[in-house]
Amino acid sequence: MFAKQQSNFFQFRLLLAVSIISIAIVSYEIQLMHFFNIVQWHHFAYMVISIALLGFGASGTVLSIFRNWMLQRIDILLPFLMISSGLLMTYATRVSRYDFFLFDSYTLFVDQSQFIRLLGTYLIFFFPFFSGALAIGLIFVKKVSNIGTLYFSDLLGSGIGGALIIFLFWQFTPQELPSVIAILPILAGLLVIQKKACMYLISYSLLCLSISVYHFYKPFDLFPSQYKSISYALNLPDAIIEQQISSPYGLVQVVYSPVQRYAPGLSLTYAENIPPCSVIFNNGDWYASISPWSKKDTSHILDYTTMALPYVFDVPKSVLLFNAGGGLEISHALFNGAKQITAIETNATVVSLLKNEYTSLTDSLFYHPKVEIYTQASRTFLNQTNKKYDIIQLPLLGAFGGSVGLNALQEENMLTREAFAEMWKKLSPNGMIVLSSWIDLPPKISLKISAMIAESLESFQIENPLDHIAAVRSWGTITYVIKHEQLKRSEINKVKIFCDRYNFDPVLLPGITAQDRAQFNTMENNNSFSDLEGMFSSQREKIIHEYDFNIQPATDNKPYFFQFLRWKKFPDLVKTIGDKSSVFLELGYLILVVTLIQVIILAVVLIILPLFRLGWKGGNKAWVILYFTALGFGYMFLEIVFIKYFVLYLGHPIYSVATVISVMLISSGLGSLYSSRYQTHRRSLLKITGIITGFILVYSFFIGTFLSSTVGFSVILKIVLTVMIIALPSFFMGIPFPIGLKIVDHIKKSNVPWAWGINGCVSVISTSLAAITAVEMGFTAMMLFAALAYGIAFLSNLLLLQRF
Amino acid sequence: MNRLIIILFLIFAFGFQEKTDYKAAREKMVNNQIKARGIQNRLTLAAMQTVPRHKFVPEKLLSSAYFDSPLPIGYGQTISQPYIVAFMTETIKPKKDFKVLEIGTGSGYQAAILANIVDSVFTIEIVEALYDQAKIRLNELNYHNIFVKNADGYYGWEEKDPFDAIVVTAAAEFVPPPLIAQLKDGGKMIIPVGTPFITQQLLLIEKKEQKIKTKNLMFVRFVPFTRNKDQ
Structure with missing residues (x-):
């Protein structure tokens, strides 16, 4: 049995597998953002990925309900889930391009058939995350005593994934990337195969590996939305894609057609010919024209x-x-x-x-x-x-x-x-x-x-x-x-x-x-x-x-x-121009709100569902829900506001995303590793959540001024400062989760997957909520909300049983 | 035998029902969406009442044909909202002896409306697939005064100029100079400005004694600023 095989080598393989699958999940997530940005728009990427990431929450729910059954079969299930995650990653993007699933988010509010396609798309992208998250969750539940090290491996992998994908963007096209990333979970699965069903699992992994390699050489068509600028350009007579370069900056394509011209708002006195030009599109959107000169x-x-x-x-x-x-x-x-x-x-x-x-x-x-x-x-x-x-x-x-x-x-x-x-x-x-x-x-x-x-x-x-x-x-x-x-x-x-x-x-x-x-x-x-x-x-x-x-x-x-929507006035707008037209005035923002609503509904269902099995009372559930919800909100809000702050500081969203994700997750991983030195005690939680709240509060008041006064520094110095600013609180932020899980384990073992699921669900809600908070209230408010969340985590510890 | 009679009756009844439904839907469309919003031009209203809009929309959207909204027709294009079509038609003040140029045939609906009023309509579509579909559709509906061409609308239709009016249904970021040149003195050009599914404004260009003036017609009306009386 899995539990009995405690050799150091197996432990190492297990930790490595957790890191590798975490690399894959984060890389795949960022790759999907990139993919949806090309075929649709980035708001729709939020929409689909939020649901897909609920795979984490759902894995907690499933684990809560089928905990014993799954733990008994962990030897087979663990490698199977990891390998399957790879297979699903290869196929999800590809299948989403089949006519049946091909949805056009632009017409979501006018064509009801799009909702069925959207539902299909959700399902397609849900499973690779669910499968991978279930594998990680299974390990966490099984080895909760070693959670500090395991969580470190998870966060380290996620941090590396955030940086690795930037490198991969330079090397591979958006069509090739899913097959490349899919190899990682398959390798992770191979690492944790044990004697039981060994031959079947190895054969399965080799089959999945072959499928990934095959599809790498047989890339699919992207089929961007017909309402994207590039689709209009490609409909023009004799239109050709002259250049196509994939990079972290986006998919740059240059289209030429003899009837494509650019002369914005040209004077009506102009009587000469307007020469045809090439047009640069970035992620399918108009970027610039290259006019002959x-x-x-x-x-x-x-x-x-x-x-x-x-x-x-x-x-x-x-x-x-x-x-x-x-x-x-x-x-x-x-x-x-x-x-x-x-x-x-x-x-x-x-x-x-x-x-x-x-x-x-x-x-x-x-x-x-x-x-x-x-x-x-x-x-x-x-x-x-x-x-x-x-x-x-x-x-x-x-x-x-x-x-x-x-x-x-x-x-x-x-x-x-x-x-x-x-x-x-x-x-x-x-x-x-x-x-x-x-x-x-x-x-x-x-x-x-x-x-x-x-x-x-x-x-x-x-x-x-x-x-x-x-x-x-x-x-x-x-x-x-x-x-x-x-x-x-x-x-x-x-x-x-x-x-x-x-x-x-x-x-x-x-x-x-x-x-x-x-x-x-x-x-x-x-x-x-x-x-x-x-x-x-x-x-x-x-x-x-x-x-x-x-x-x-x-x-x-x-x-x-470009945010013009005023919620107070929106009903008037609907009255004036009709509901169908008015949504097109502020489509992007409305999509985000729809995303938030659906994520909240699903998350609540996923959090409540296990209670029918676990029971509504006992196990300090009020503390579990409050503590892990607060941690999820606090962490994600800070991560997102850091990304937003550092876009301006580091000069490009790509640098900001890569730096913040990598530094934050790796530092938190180190914090998690360090957490084993803390006693699983209420005092430890009070101390650490108190420190984090204090840190974020100080940041809330000074980070803006500090960054604007040092933005002119050299790149090297700015990178050093960035790492310091992010790493310091992130290190501490890696501690409360593993200690919290250990305490849950002590109180009631069966609540561990539920707590893990709550954290997963809340993290997804926070992504959309943070984006709305940024638009409505600004970055400082986001920081204050992060501090508030950790403050609530701090106070929630008062609900913890005295013996802790 | 009885069963056969019932089947024939049902076929007849449903067929008849369909015809009357579309006619009724069209009448409702004219009354509720067009007349109610201030379109008064008699010729325009009659054309909107006559042209079977449902013949111009993709089959899967048939049930939405007379809705108060634009509908997708593929290739990122739409068949305009009925009100927009009526508004554009009324704005050029069409007369029976008019020769009209349309840039962007799309489904062919706007051309059909115009053809019910004016002498001849010359329409150009750049997307070959849309051109093919529109040509077949307009032929089937016996619009003999509509002439369709698959070409770049930028150059207009020089052989047939000058035009009394030009209707540009697929707006570009500039007004092609050849179109200005092909507009008759005293002629009107109308261009909807907006992204698919929302036309926020219409641009009217008038040529008088070789002077060109424009007017942004904002048909989507918003509550104006509340200002102090002294301002």
């Missing part, structure tokens, strides 16, 4: 858009362009005589494409002596540069026709008040910040931009902010120029001439009338743009408060510029 060109397409506004004032000496990877804004600046152009692009793959494959199409634009390219995060560059610029320009915001709220949960670190203040500091005396956006109706983006500018300029003690601003609009776009100095009369005249020439209208410009605002482009309600002025008046707060959408400027604490 030559030094000999006599015109530039952007000169016929509102984005030419900054160049009507003067020839700029230095221009700073953000997210300029496609090169169009760079060639535009060169065309207008800029002496020195600094372009920032976060996606290294995009820069590499322009420097290699597309260098001749763009006449070696990225090697032009006046052009400097930096591959780093925009905020990091802003913090590090000492230069001053005549023009600081952000990319075109929003999407043609609105973005249906798909970016609502995306942190936009360049569109916060703090980012605006940093840009302002980097302006030369006559410099200007340039912001352009698509016009959306009802206006949301333009009003939020105006509110941000108004609040920022006021905080800089600018007396008459409107004297510093010129904003013009075409039929489709609006461009703001915010000058460091007041606009001169000659400059105002230049703006007016520019507008007349291209059929644009000034919307914010000193001395203009309502009539000037609507010479060429009128609106049914012409107040829409005169209302922008209201943002610079004493009425701003009132307007923001009463508006149907959230137009409060974003801050570093809540950097969700």
Whole structure:
């Protein structure tokens, strides 16, 4: 029997197997996020993965109910579950692409048949996690006396998994990755095979291994949603994918079609031909266009858009362009005589494409002596540069026709008040910040931009902010120029001439009338743009408060510029435009809320179900539920808020996710290992949860300031600081769970899997809840909630039986 | 024999029932979704009442054909909400002698509505599969004054210009210059701006004495700001 085989070598194999399967589960989870991001959108990834991760909670439920039966058969079940997890990983992604399961989340609220497909998708992705988690849970229940070391192996593996997947993203395509990751659980299963049914299990593992290898060489089709930008592009005549590169930054694809063109909000006076161009898509979403360019060109397409506004004032000496990877804004600046152009692009793959494959199409634009390219995060560059610029320009915001709220949960670190203040500091005396956006109706983006500018300029003690601003609009776009100095009369005249020439209208410009605002482009309600002025008046707060959408400027604490949904006003929206249409206004956020609701329902069921078997009373159940719920919430909230904080600090979400997951889990693993030194005593729990609560409280008040004051440090120093900041509390956070489980084991053995299941369920709820908290209340609030959760864990120990 | 009679009766009854249901659904659609929202143009209302919308939607969505919403037709495209179709038609102020260009045939529904009112409709679809489907459908429904072409709408239909009106149902991020050139002086171009399933605004372009003006028609109305009287 399993329990009797306590040889050191078997113990080692067991620990190794736990680590390996944990590596696989975390890698697979992140890989799935990536996969759903490509075929759907990242909100839908949350939706499916939350359910899939409930596999952890469900494994606790199943273990609670069938504990004895499973423990009696652990010799066979353990390797079988691990190997099966690998097999299911290979097949889940593949089967989800079969026509029967192929669901389109975009039409979830209009096509009821999608719900059946969604249910099928849930089931498909639930089983690989359930199978793997059941194997881990089985070991935990069986060897609870050794839980510190086992939990260490689990967390160590998860930490390694978080880092390993980044490496794998560079090496394999999204279609190959499931087969690659699936090999790990199969190996873990092989490690724990014992004499009983040895030949069957080895044959089964070899069969599964062969299946993984076979499918690695027979990748499946991705079939992205027909509503993703890339699907539209690929429907165009003679469309071809010219380039395809997979990396942690995403799946970059370049599509060319002879009928694909890019000229955002082009002036209606433009009478020339618009040349076809290649378009870069990242994870199936439009990213940038690569328009042909030559030094000999006599015109530039952007000169016929509102984005030419900054160049009507003067020839700029230095221009700073953000997210300029496609090169169009760079060639535009060169065309207008800029002496020195600094372009920032976060996606290294995009820069590499322009420097290699597309260098001749763009006449070696990225090697032009006046052009400097930096591959780093925009905020990091802003913090590090000492230069001053005549023009600081952000990319075109929003999407043609609105973005249906798909970016609502995306942190936009360049569109916060703090980012605006940093840009302002980097302006030369006559410099200007340039912001352009698509016009959306009802206006949301333009009003939020105006509110941000108004609040920022006021905080800089600018007396008459409107004297510093010129904003013009075409039929489709609006461009703001915010000058460091007041606009001169000659400059105002230049703006007016520019507008007349291209059929644009000034919307914010000193001395203009309502009539000037609507010479060429009128609106049914012409107040829409005169209302922008209201943002610079004493009425701003009132307007923001009463508006149907959230137009409060974003801050570093809540950097969700594209989050416009106001729950209070949503019923009005439904009344005005109907329930089906209104969901499309804020689809992304609503999907997250739906996710949370369904996860809560399922989690409650999974937590309550074992009680029918375990009984409702006895075993200190009130403490078990409170303690493990609090731990689950606290840990996940802190992990997620760390990821969000470090996106800005480390410069890219990928670095943040990899660093936080790895450092946090490995440190907690070490904490868990160390936990064996603690006595399974109530005092130990009180002490450790008290320390953690204190740590998080201190962090809540100081982390924001600390990170913003050190963000300009060198990369090495920042990495050292990051590791220290994360590792310290994480080490302590690894201790309460194993000690808690040991106490549960002492009180009532059969409650161990239930406690493990509670923690799993709550962790999943926390993921969606943390995302909503971040959007609604900000990062500091998330930290405080994490502290509160550990505070509750601390207090819950008072419910613990006195003998502990 | 009795059984046969019953079966024939049921077939007849259901067949008859189906026809009347669609007609009734169409009438309801016109009254509740279109007239009630302010569409008054007599020709537009008559066309909306006549064209069998259910013939333009995918079979699996037949039961939703007259719903107050757009429906997916594949390739990321939709058949527009009935109200949008009516609004766009009314906005170009169609007359019997009009020659209209449509960019983006899609299902062919908008072209069919226009063809019930104007002299001729020239419609261009870039997605070959949609073009094939629409051509067959419009032929089957005997729309002899609709001319369909599988091409890039960017260039318009130069051989047939100028047009009294241009209806762009598949909006791009720019207005193709050739379309402006092919619009008759005094002509109107209408473009819906929005992502699939939600058209938030319509852009009306008018050409008068070679001057071009635009108007954003926001048909989705929201509660305006509450402002002080002195503002």
